Amino acid sequence: MDPTPVDAVSAADPTFVPTGDDGWQRLAPAARTVRAIAGAVAGAVIAVPLAVVVVTIAAGGGLLWPLLAMPAAVVSGALAGAWIGQARWRRTRWRLDAVGLYVRRGLIWHTEVLVPRSRVQHLDVERGPLERQFGLATLVVHTAGTQTSALRQSGFDEATAVALRDALIPDAARHADAL
Amino acid sequence: MPTRSDTPGPPPGGPQRLHPFSWLFVLLQQLRAFAIPLVVLLVTGRGQSSEWLGLIGVAGLTALSVAQYFTYRYEPTAEGIVIRHGILQRTRRDIPYERIHTVNLHQTVLHRLFGVAEVRLESAGSREPEAVMRVLAMTEARGLEELVRLYGGARRPPIDGIADRAAAEEPAPLLTLGPGELFRLGLISNRGMAVVAAIVGLASQVLMESQDAARDSVAAPLRAFYELIHGFVAARFDDTAALAAGTLFVVGAALALVRLLSVVLAFVQYHGFVLREHERQLRVQRGLLTRVRHQLPRRRIQAWRIDETLLHRWLGRQTLRVDSAAGADDERGIRELAPVAPPATVTELLARLLPDARWPRTDWRPVHPRAWRRLLVRPFAMLLLLASAVAWFEGLRGLVVFVAVPLLVLRARRQGAFAGYAIDDRVVAVRSGWLTRRWGVVPIAKLQSIRVTQSPFDRRHCMATLWLDTAGAPAADGVLRIRFLPVDEARQLYARLVDHMTASSPLATAPPVPAE
Numbered sequence: 095m096d097p098t099p100v101d102a103v104s105a106a107d108p109t110f111v112p113t114g115d116d117g118w119q120r121l122a123p124a125a126r127t128v129r130a131i132a133g134a135v136a137g138a139v140i141a142v143p144l145a146v147v148v149v150t151i152a153a154g155g156g157l158l159w160p161l162l163a164m165p166a167a168v169v170s171g172a173l174a175g176a177w178i179g180q181a182r183w184r185r186t187r188w189r190l191d192a193v194g195l196y197v198r199r200g201l202i203w204h205t206e207v208l209v210p211r212s213r214v215q216h217l218d219v220e221r222g223p224l225e226r227q228f229g230l231a232t233l234v235v236h237t238a239g240t241q242t243s244a245l246r247q248s249g250f251d252e253a254t255a256v257a258l259r260d261a262l263i264p265d266a267a268r269h270a271d272a273l
Numbered sequence: 274m275p276t277r278s279d280t281p282g283p284p285p286g287g288p289q290r291l292h293p294f295s296w297l298f299v300l301l302q303q304l305r306a307f308a309i310p311l312v313v314l315l316v317t318g319r320g321q322s323s324e325w326l327g328l329i330g331v332a333g334l335t336a337l338s339v340a341q342y343f344t345y346r347y348e349p350t351a352e353g354i355v356i357r358h359g360i361l362q363r364t365r366r367d368i369p370y371e372r373i374h375t376v377n378l379h380q381t382v383l384h385r386l387f388g389v390a391e392v393r394l395e396s397a398g399s400r401e402p403e404a405v406m407r408v409l410a411m412t413e414a415r416g417l418e419e420l421v422r423l424y425g426g427a428r429r430p431p432i433d434g435i436a437d438r439a440a441a442e443e444p445a446p447l448l449t450l451g452p453g454e455l456f457r458l459g460l461i462s463n464r465g466m467a468v469v470a471a472i473v474g475l476a477s478q479v480l481m482e483s484q485d486a487a488r489d490s491v492a493a494p495l496r497a498f499y500e501l502i503h504g505f506v507a508a509r510f511d512d513t514a515a516l517a518a519g520t521l522f523v524v525g526a527a528l529a530l531v532r533l534l535s536v537v538l539a540f541v542q543y544h545g546f547v548l549r550e551h552e553r554q555l556r557v558q559r560g561l562l563t564r565v566r567h568q569l570p571r572r573r574i575q576a577w578r579i580d581e582t583l584l585h586r587w588l589g590r591q592t593l594r595v596d597s598a599a600g601a602d603d604e605r606g607i608r609e610l611a612p613v614a615p616p617a618t619v620t621e622l623l624a625r626l627l628p629d630a631r632w633p634r635t636d637w638r639p640v641h642p643r644a645w646r647r648l649l650v651r652p653f654a655m656l657l658l659l660a661s662a663v664a665w666f667e668g669l670r671g672l673v674v675f676v677a678v679p680l681l682v683l684r685a686r687r688q689g690a691f692a693g694y695a696i697d698d699r700v701v702a703v704r705s706g707w708l709t710r711r712w713g714v715v716p717i718a719k720l721q722s723i724r725v726t727q728s729p730f731d732r733r734h735c736m737a738t739l740w741l742d743t744a745g746a747p748a749a750d751g752v753l754r755i756r757f758l759p760v761d762e763a764r765q766l767y768a769r770l771v772d773h774m775t776a777s778s779p780l781a782t783a784p785p786v787p788a789e
Contacts, residue, residue, distance in 0.1 A: 193775050204727040208767075210774050213721045238397070238598065239721030239742035241752040 118187040118198070124228040125249030129179035131224065137175020141167045183249065195235060195262060197247055209245050213237050217259045221252070231255035235262060288346035288357070291409060292389045295345075298408045300338040301383075307334065347406065349420055354394070356404055368403050370424040372396045374573055374598065375606050378414050378566035385564065390414040394421075395606060397573075397598035397744070418568060422554050425570065443549060443556075447622060448611055450546040458543060458613040459536030461584045461592075468538065469531050543612055550626070557607050569607040573597045575719045575743040576753060577627060579619060579712040591619045598745040608747075623714075629699035630714045637693040637704065641736050644757035645682075645689030650730070652681045694755045696766065698773055701741055703753050713753040715741050717773045725767055727760075737763035 145167030149159055178201065186199040194210035218234040225231060225248070232248040233255045250258065307330065337360075345358040353369035379391040392414050393402040409417070450458065459465075544561035556568045576596040585591055593611040610626075611619055623632040656677060664671025687707040695702040701720075703713045724740040731737055737760050741753045758766065 193771055200726075202729055204732070206725045207722060208724075208771060209722045210771070212775065237721045237742075238744040239752075240744065240746040241740060241742045242722040242724060245722070 117189045117191060118196075119189065121183055121186050121188070121247075121249035122230055122251040122254065124251075125230055126180050126183045128224055128228050128230060129183045129249065130176040131179075133175035133177070133179025133182075134172040135175070137171040137173070137178070138168045139171075140175075141171025144171075186247075186249065188247065190258060190261060195245070195258070197245060199247075207242060207245055209235050209237055209242065211262060211264075213239075214262050214264045216264070217262055219252075219255045219259050233258055288348040288355075289413075291342060291345055291347075291406060292387075292413075293342075294387055294389065295408045296335075296338040296342040297387075298384070298389070298391070299341055300335055302407060303334045303338065304331070345406075347404075349417070351424075354404070354417075354421075366404065368394060368396070370421055373403065373421050373425055374570075375568050376414075376418045376421050377402075377568075377606070378418065380560075380564040380566075382562050384408060390566075392417060418566075422551065422568070422570075444551055446547045446549050447625070448546075448548040448614060448618065450543055450612065452540075454613055455539050455543055455546075456536055457588050457590055459539030460532055461582065461588065461590065461613060462535055462539060463531075464538040464542075465531040465534030465536075468534055546612065548610055555607060555610065555626075557610075567607045569595070569597055571626060574627075575715070575745050576741075577623065577630065577714040578750065579714075581616075581706075581710045583708045585613075589615055591616050593619045593622060596743060596745045596747060596750075627700075627714065627716070629697075629716060630702070631697070631700075632714070634695045634702055636695045636697075637702075638695065640689070640692045640694070640755070640757040641734065641759045642689075643734055644692060644736075645685040647730060647734065647736070647757055648685040648688050649681060652685070656681065689757075692757065694758075694766075696769065701755075701770070703741070703755050705756075713741075715743055715753060717770060719743050720770065720774055723767060723770055723774070725763055735760045739763055739766060 142164070145163055148167075149163050182199070182201055185201055185204075186197070188198070189196040192211075194208055194213070196206065196208050198204070198206045215236045215238055217236065220232040220234060221230070222232070229252050230248070231250050231252045231254075232246060233250055234247075235245040237243060237245070340360050341358070344360050344363075346356070348355045348357075353367055353372075356364075356366045356368070358364055358366075373394050374397055375395045377393040377395060379393065380389075384390055387408075388411050389408040390411055392406040392409050394404040394406075396403045541561045543559050545564075546559040547557070549556045550571075553571045554568055555571060556566065558564065558566045574595045574597055578594045578596070580592045580594070581590075590613045591611070592609065592613060594609050595607065597606055611622060614622070620632050623630045656674060660671050660674040662671075663674055684707055688705070691707060691710065692705045694704070699717060701715050701717060705711055720741055721744055722742045724742060726738045726740065727736070728738075734757075736757050739755045739758055741755070743752070746752045755763075755766075
């Protein structure tokens with residue numbers, strides 16, 4: 095996997111054009127780890143009740159089976175979750191150009207969203223505890239729309255997220271487009 | 274109390290009070306909020322002390338309402354409306370004219386007796402009205418409405434001309450609904466059904482809780498009615514026929530009753546419906562008992578929708594609705610420009626209000642030729658489920674369900690053939706449906722974001738869905754989308770929309786869509 099060069103984004107340059115093939119960039123490499131961890135936790139949590147149901151149905155009242163099946167279920171659930179998490183990371187690309195911010199994502203249901211610069215209402219940069227640990231941040235782009243009232247993308251380097259926010263801050267001259 | 278029409282020009286001087294009787298309406302509002310606790314207090318409390326408590330409560334609320342009247346002031350300034358209120362904690366609220374999307378006037382029968390109205394100032398996106406003025410004299414309310422119209426626009430008129438323009442007559446209506454149209458509206462809309470559902474829910478609740486005797490007393494006339502029909506038919510035919518006839522009759526009578534109720538509701542809600550355009554601002558007034566008056570600047574309209582159900586078509590009518598960022602429901606803003614109107618009238622309205630729509634369009638482009646196969650997937654899955662359920666109980670006879678297959682294929686074919694879109698430099702239009710047809714028109718300048726999605730099914734058929742996200746799309750209708758686009762066409766369309774979206778931003782030299 096080619097890691098995104100962090101210095102491709104500079105907060106000082108307002109007319110920032112990203113580099114990389116065709117302008118489409120990956121999320122921060124650290125985000126892959128975070129996604130995998132989050133996926134593993136979610137997978138393990140989902141696997142437990144599933145395993146309970148399966149074990150009670152399949153193996154009457156034996157004690158040995160649950161003892162063996164539980165750890166196996168948790169481990170395989172965590173592995174599957176981790177794989178899905180990192181696969182999602184791999185599928186996610188973003189691009190910023192003169193028009194606006196593009197995000198492509200989705201493992202099975204593919205989505206591409208464009209929020210033009212002129213339609214940005216306001217922006218948030220959020221940092222969760224796990225994200226802070228890895229120097230990551232989530233960018234939230236708010237529009238006046240209904241379906242995409244907020245485009246939320248996690249997994250940016252903190253510097254990238256801040257630079258993106260600064261690059262997308264709505265221009266005061268565009269007020270006529272406001273609602 | 275000065276009326277707006279005789280004050281020379283805007284920011285008419287100083288803070289103003291509500292209508293002297295406003296305390297009465299505030300009190301009624303509060304009584305409604307406290308009605309349940311008060312009733313509980315009166316019912317559960319034994320002896321006279323509870324009645325005293327109730328009286329004290331009402332007296333307290335009255336005092337509070339009067340105090341509210343004396344502490345509530347509103348002041349129209351050059352920038353916006355300033356509201357100061359609060360008894361102990363004083364609040365000052367500045368509402369700039371630009372932020373006010375609509376001034377809604379709400380008049381119940383009691384309001385109309387007093388010649389007053391409840392005024393609600395609505396802004397975009399907020400769940401609650403920006404301000405509720407309970408209540409203003411009708412002349413004042415109209416004055417406020419006019420002030421917001423004149424000052425809310427991008428260009429503020431010169432101050433000296435305003436008095437004349439505010440006093441000007443209301444323009445000729447674009448659309449009115451007579452009794453015939455109201456009758457059709459009632460037949461088409463299924464408003465009665467909602468009431469029936471509510472009644473059934475309430476009745477079942479009450480019946481469950483009351484004793485059997487009470488249940489019989491309510492159900493007895495119905496049962497007697499059924500017995501009568503049953504006996505009448507049974508005397509002539511065998512039992513199955515009697516049962517069938519009885520059922521048919523009861524169902525038919527119930528359906529007719531619901532439609533009748535719908536007609537009555539249509540008369541109550543839409544009596545005296547008038548749509549007017551007053552210098553780029555649309556105004557709708559309607560209601561038999563409670564009269565509401567909404568307004569909407571044309572530039573605030575985000576998307577236009579035309580609906581045509583089978584009943585619409587039989588009666589030669591269509592419905593024209595708009596999405597706006599303020600007031601996604603009928604109570605808080607204009608939703609229906611034409612609740613029911615002949616297609617020619619709808620076309621005329623669109624030609625006047627959104628010339629860019631070039632309605633009716635002739636440049637419809639079809640979606641993917643295999644779209645009908647995708648449209649067949651869900652009904653087929655449902656049919657399989659139904660067939661297996663029937664077969665579970667009835668054995669092989671469950672296969673009878675599959676006679677519906679040709680019908681489903683016909684439906685999918687027709688839907689696939691009708692589905693389409695049209696695009697030019699200014700607007701995108703979408704259409705879909707078969708028995709119920711829907712059209713949507715969005716000015717490209719009003720698009721907020723563009724989204725292209727591909728499900729696994731889409732990928733297998735090389736299709737994609739393009740979502741046209743606008744502000745204020747109501748949850749019931751959803752965001753307009755073009756489904757089953759061939760993938761390369763979706764790409765082209767996407768690129769084209771991106772071009773026009775950015776070109777129509779006010780920074781560019783090209784003039785934006787009719788918005789001011």
